Amino acid sequence: MSSSIRRKLSFRMLLAVLAGLIGFSAPAAAADVDLYTAYTHMAATPGQSLTYTIDIINNTGQIQTIPLEFDNGGHEGWEAELTAGGNQIRQISIRPEGERSVTLTLKVPLQVNRGDYTFRVNAGPHGSLPIRVTVVEEGTYRSELTSDQPNLQGHSDSDFSYSLKLNNRTAEKQTYALSADVPQGWDARFQSGGNNITSIEVEPNATQTITLRVTPSSNAAADTYRIPVRASNNTTSAELTLEAVITGTYAIQLTTPDERLSTSITAGGTRSLELLVKNTGSADLTDINLTSTAPANWEVTFEPKTINVIKPGQSVPVTATIKSAKEALPGDYVLSMTASAAEKSTDAVFRVTVKTSMLWGWVGVLIGLAVIGGVYWLMRKYGRR
Amino acid sequence: MSEQGIAKVRRLFGPKGAAPEAAKAGAEKITPPFWVMVHKEFGDHINSWRFIILLAIVTVASIGSIYSAITALSEGFSGSYEAVPEFLFLHMFTVSNGVMPNFLTFISFLAPLIGIAIGFDAVNSERTKGTLSRVISQPVYRDDFLNAKFVAGLQLIAVVVFALGFLVMGLGLFMIGYPPTPEEFLRVLATLVITVVYVGLWLNLSIFFSIRFKQAATSALAGIALWIFFLVFYGLIVNLIGQATAPSNPNDAAAVVAHQNFLMFLSRLSPAYLFQEAATTLMLPNTRTLNPFITLEQGYLAIDAPLSFGQSLLLIWPHIVALISMTLIVFAASFVLFMRQEIRSRS
Numbered sequence: 001m002s003s004s005i006r007r008k009l010s011f012r013m014l015l016a017v018l019a020g021l022i023g024f025s026a027p028a029a030a031a032d033v034d035l036y037t038a039y040t041h042m043a044a045t046p047g048q049s050l051t052y053t054i055d056i057i058n059n060t061g062q063i064q065t066i067p068l069e070f071d072n073g074g075h076e077g078w079e080a081e082l083t084a085g086g087n088q089i090r091q092i093s094i095r096p097e098g099e100r101s102v103t104l105t106l107k108v109p110l111q112v113n114r115g116d117y118t119f120r121v122n123a124g125p126h127g128s129l130p131i132r133v134t135v136v137e138e139g140t141y142r143s144e145l146t147s148d149q150p151n152l153q154g155h156s157d158s159d160f161s162y163s164l165k166l167n168n169r170t171a172e173k174q175t176y177a178l179s180a181d182v183p184q185g186w187d188a189r190f191q192s193g194g195n196n197i198t199s200i201e202v203e204p205n206a207t208q209t210i211t212l213r214v215t216p217s218s219n220a221a222a223d224t225y226r227i228p229v230r231a232s233n234n235t236t237s238a239e240l241t242l243e244a245v246i247t248g249t250y251a252i253q254l255t256t257p258d259e260r261l262s263t264s265i266t267a268g269g270t271r272s273l274e275l276l277v278k279n280t281g282s283a284d285l286t287d288i289n290l291t292s293t294a295p296a297n298w299e300v301t302f303e304p305k306t307i308n309v310i311k312p313g314q315s316v317p318v319t320a321t322i323k324s325a326k327e328a329l330p331g332d333y334v335l336s337m338t339a340s341a342a343e344k345s346t347d348a349v350f351r352v353t354v355k356t357s358m359l360w361g362w363v364g365v366l367i368g369l370a371v372i373g374g375v376y377w378l379m380r381k382y383g384r385r
Numbered sequence: 386m387s388e389q390g391i392a393k394v395r396r397l398f399g400p401k402g403a404a405p406e407a408a409k410a411g412a413e414k415i416t417p418p419f420w421v422m423v424h425k426e427f428g429d430h431i432n433s434w435r436f437i438i439l440l441a442i443v444t445v446a447s448i449g450s451i452y453s454a455i456t457a458l459s460e461g462f463s464g465s466y467e468a469v470p471e472f473l474f475l476h477m478f479t480v481s482n483g484v485m486p487n488f489l490t491f492i493s494f495l496a497p498l499i500g501i502a503i504g505f506d507a508v509n510s511e512r513t514k515g516t517l518s519r520v521i522s523q524p525v526y527r528d529d530f531l532n533a534k535f536v537a538g539l540q541l542i543a544v545v546v547f548a549l550g551f552l553v554m555g556l557g558l559f560m561i562g563y564p565p566t567p568e569e570f571l572r573v574l575a576t577l578v579i580t581v582v583y584v585g586l587w588l589n590l591s592i593f594f595s596i597r598f599k600q601a602a603t604s605a606l607a608g609i610a611l612w613i614f615f616l617v618f619y620g621l622i623v624n625l626i627g628q629a630t631a632p633s634n635p636n637d638a639a640a641v642v643a644h645q646n647f648l649m650f651l652s653r654l655s656p657a658y659l660f661q662e663a664a665t666t667l668m669l670p671n672t673r674t675l676n677p678f679i680t681l682e683q684g685y686l687a688i689d690a691p692l693s694f695g696q697s698l699l700l701i702w703p704h705i706v707a708l709i710s711m712t713l714i715v716f717a718a719s720f721v722l723f724m725r726q727e728i729r730s731r732s
Contacts, residue, residue: 296682329683330700331673332690351688356699364706371710375717379528382724 032060033094033126037104041132044108046140047169047205052104054121054129058094065093067124068102075117077109082121106133110169110205111141143168143176143202145231145238153245156282160214160244166231167238168202175201176231176238178210183225185217200231214244221282221312222248248283248312250343257317264353268326275348277307277339278315285310285341290318292337297325300337310341328354418525419533426537430503439502440545446491447549448556451477453485455560471691472670474565475572477557479668488553489668492546492580493661494616499542500587501608506601507534507592508723513601518728531723534592535716542584550577568694575698576667579705583660586712587612593719596726615657623651642678649676653704656711663704667697675700 034057044050058064068089070080082089084102094100104121112135122128144167152160168174177199180188190197191211202208212229227242255261255276265271279285288307292300303319310316320337331354338347430436454477481487486494508531511517521527550573558564565573590611594604627648632640652658666672670691674683692700 293686295686325682327680327683329673329679329687330696331692332688334686334688353693355696358699361699361702364702368706368709371713375713375720378717378720382528382721 033058033064033066033123035121035123035127035129037129037131040130041134043134043136045137046108046112046135047110048108050106050108050133052106052131054102054104055099056092056094056102056123057099058096061096063093063095064126065091066126067091067122069122069124070104071120071122071128073117073119075119077112078117078119079105079107079109080119081105104131106131108133108135110171112138114138141170143170143174143231143236143238145229145240147240147242150240151243151245153247156216156218156220156246156249158216160216162212162214162242164210164212164229164240165207166200166202166210167207168204170236171204173201173203174233174236175199176233179230179232180212180214180242181228181230182214183217183220186220187215188227189213189215212242214242216244216246218249219282220246222246246282249281250283250285250341251279251281252285252288252310252339252341252344252346253278253280254337254339254346254348256348261348262351262353263322264355265322265324266357267324267328267330267354268357270321270323271352273320273322273350275302275318275320275337276315277310277318279310279312281344282312283343284312285343288316288339288341290320290337290339292320292335294322294335295325295328295333297327298333298335299323300335322352324352324354330354330356418523419529422520422525422529422533423537423540426533427540430537430541435502436541439499443491443495443499443545443549444552446495447488447553449485450481450488450491451553451556451560453482454478454480454487455557457482458561472569473561473563474554474557474569475668475670477553477561478573478576479665489576489661489664492549493583493657493664496546496580496584497587497612497616497657499545500538500584500589501591501605501612503538503541504534504588504591505595505605505608507538508595509599509604510595510601512599512728521728527728528720528724531592531720535589538588538592539581539585542588543581546577546580546584550580571694572667572670572697575694576664579660579663579667579708582705582708582712583656586656586708586715589712589715589719593715593722596719596722615655619655619657620652623648626651645678646676653707656708659704659707663701663708666701670694670697672697672700 036055036057037052039052042050056066056068068082068091070082072078072080082102082104084092084100089102092100092102106119114135114137117133117135119131119133120128121131144165146165146167147162148165149163152162154160166176178190178197180190182188189212190200191213192200192208197210200208200210214227216225223246225244225246227244229240229242231238253276255278257274257276263271263273275290277288277290286309288310290302290305290307292302294300299322301321301323303321307316307318322335324333333352333354335350335352336347337350338345340346457480458473458476460482478488481490508517511520517530520530554565554573587608591604591608594607595601598604598607627644630644630647632644635641653662662675666675671689673687673692698705
């Protein structure tokens with residue numbers, strides 16, 4: 001019982017003595033030895049190294065031997081090193097009325113929260129130097145893939161070139177495998193320094209610039225395509241979604257259902273021809289007009305003559321009625337038909353074979369028959385007597 | 386009386402009825418007398434010196450023409466394969482090396498001679514020899530005599546013309562080693578058929594003269610005169626007319642066209658010209674029109690491409706009809722003339 005009270009008493013006395021000692025010795029220490037550094041509060045980013053030059057000043061007339069110690073204030077992960085003359089130091093002696101400098105190197109960890117961090121450089125009984133560091137951004141142990149311009153626009157026949165930055169915010173050197181998930185039929189190539197690559201090595205806390213060249217398929221429809229890009233290995237990975245906006249191409253085709261571009265016609269006769277106007281592009285075609293370049297005195301009429309709109313991939317049948325000139329020579333003529341939309345136009349060249357009307361052929365046969373009939377009549381009249 | 390009875394039976398049974406057979410009972414059973422006459426006539430021609438000489442002339446001419454064509458072809462198209470023109474096979478009939486005329490020219494010039502030579506003494510020599518009355522006294526129809534003369538002559542001509550045509554084709558095949566396409570073959574066949582009709586026209590003309598003129602020499606001369614007239618003088622005469630009637634203002638397009646069309650019409654009155662035009666059109670498939678002028682409207686956007694065989698045939702159809710009609714009309718004239726002539730037992 002008595003021992004426990006005694007023990008409590010002695011504990012309190014010890015506390016009182018200690019409090020008295022600190023409160024008493026602090027002003028005395030400031031007078032003896034001063035620790036000084038110019039920049040006591042700095043802002044830093046994760047992974048950065050801060051360097052402090054700490055001057056230790058001996059105000060007394062004796063040599064002072066001062067233990068030096070870095071107090072991380074309970075913040076794990078920060079690396080600090082006190083050096084002087086290229087060596088780590090634990091203790092320093094200073095001449096009377098002299099001063100020495102030591103260097104504190106403080107490394108901000110990669111994985112750190114934003115905020116203020118306070119550290120101390122303790123100089124034993126001679127006091128301590130508080131140092132504050134403000135971490136201005138969230139530090140992470142991870143990789144970052146960024147692009148200044150993740151959205152590009154173009155035709156389906158143009159290339160999209162994205163500039164990517166791969167930032168290794170881990171402590172180790174990393175080798176990343178690169179992949180881009182493009183729609184089917186598209187081509188994606190990573191390039192670095194002009195060479196095509198599939199993987200890239202990045203030093204810790206360094207940044208590599210990668211170019212991603214995306215070639216859309218030629219018949220890609222007008223749309224916004226999202227392209228997820230990954231740089232990954234088995235410990236870390238980074239993702240970025242790029243956008244490719246395809247504005248669509250205009251293409252038009254004029255043909256016949258069986259794609260045969262020849263026909264025949266009787267001189268002076270008419271011939272109906274089934275045509276197909278196809279939109280082979282990836283954007284709407286509007287106001288398609290059908291015209292023709294025909295031999296002289298031929299007439300070509302289209303039904304319908306104009307088409308308001310054709311959706312991509314669709315086709316509209318058109319009937320062309322060709323009327324040839326009466327005096328057209330037998331043989332082949334060139335007849336070209338043009339389908340011109342506001343955006344694009346195309347033409348189909350037909351080879352039209354003109355045939356002579358059979359009418360005169362039959363007239364000839366009739367004349368021949370008449371002559372034969374006449375001879376027969378003569379035979380009947382004069383023969384067999 | 387019996388003859389009248391035979392005539393009656395014949396009318397009942399048609400033109401080549403059983404009556405002659407009945408009359409010729411005891412002779413060969415089936416062959417009608419018409420064909421007997423045709424075969425006899427044909428055989429006479431084949432064995433005659435006249436025919437052999439004629440055939441030799443024409444054959445030599447044909448071989449000469451094919452030599453001409455082949456030398457021209459090998460000079461013109463030697464080397465690159467791409468230079469081989471379309472319808473190379475037909476070129477053998479139309480190309481010449483400038484020294485000897487081509488096959489078509491030879492044929493159009495010499496073929497009438499075959500017709501004239503075969504026909505010029507068809508009737509009058511029989512008449513002078515007195516064989517005509519003997520034939521007629523047989524139980525055959527009088528018109529069958531003339532028909533047989535014509536059919537036998539035409540048969541012979543067809544044999545000769547086709548033999549020559551195939552000779553040229555075969556030699557050409559042998560020399561250039563380039564087989565004809567079916568279309569080319571059809572074109573050659575059609576040309577040969579037209580040639581037969583054309584020579585048939587001259588055969589009929591000479592038969593007509595042989596009926597009209599009692600002397601064979603006169604008839605031959607008349608035929609040859611007509612031949613020379615159409616092949617040499619007719620073109621000159623047309624040229625003369627053309628110069629005389631040329632429009633005063635050469636800038637008047639309509640007048641010039643009309644004048645040319647008129648001259649073309651005059652030229653086409655000549656069977657020789659008709660035949661040449663028809664044969665050339667068949668042999669040169671690129672011929673698209675036979676008009677002397679192509680208007681600008683007709684030529685606009687036209688492609689220089691050959692016509693199909695049917696279209697070429699349609700183009701010269703009027704020529705064919707005209708040639709056949711001329712042949713038939715001349716035959717009808719000889720027929721009427723012959724039927725109206727007296728046949729005496731001694732001439």
